Amino acid sequence: MALSDHVSFSDIRNLHGLREAEVKLLMRKSLKAGSYRAWRKRVHDFGSRRANYK
Template sequence: MTTPHAVNPPHASLDAATVGEIIQMALSDHVSFAQIRAAHGLHHDEVKALMRTHLAPGSYRAWRKRVRQFGERRENYK
């Protein structure tokens, strides 16, 4: 079974500058997923999909690990 966004993910229509801005925001320890959603309308799962598409596999895994570890230590992270 496929998800509704599997064929055409929401980030597929974004221009390169916007994708770059979202990636910078997601990589920042000072920007939450809520702030990314407010600025660009992407849910955290969509941000993760965008990051998986645009980062090297090792970079994506390192980012997810960092977000997960910070989230466990801080209640209000990402």
């Protein structure tokens, strides 16, 4: 779910009970380093443009 551009951290928390920091930690452990950095950049960039994004 976290890889999707259409699912917010609040949706993940409601469904799975994971906080934003826990999702980031899980993603860091699951993805390659470059993939994690690209995901964080995408989340950060879109988050500043959309109020309800991650």
